[in-house]
Amino acid sequence: MKVTTAASIAILSLGLASVGIAQADEANYPEIVTPSTQTRAEVVQALRVAQSQGLVTVSEQADYPQLQSEGPALTRAQVLNELKEAKSAGLLTIGESGQYPQML
Structure with a gap:
């Protein structure tokens, strides 16, 4: 039991000494x-x-800067129409298939 305790203390002190040496080296920049x-x-x-x-x-x-919009926002109907067009053109993948959308 005493040997285990002595070995643990020796390992711990060696570890703490190496941390101190590493921090001392960083101060030389x-x-x-x-x-x-x-x-x-x-x-x-x-x-x-x-x-x-x-x-x-x-x-x-750490928030990223807010981008200024370049024009008026799209309506819900316009967004749904773009989504339907992207699906029909094969540019949208839904699910976890791991496939990326096809680029034209």
């Missing part, structure tokens, strides 16, 4: 400083413009 070409006021102004356009969100979730 040189710090790269890139001088900014913009003033603080310019950066703040760019941030405000991006926020007003909906390109920046404040949250813990």
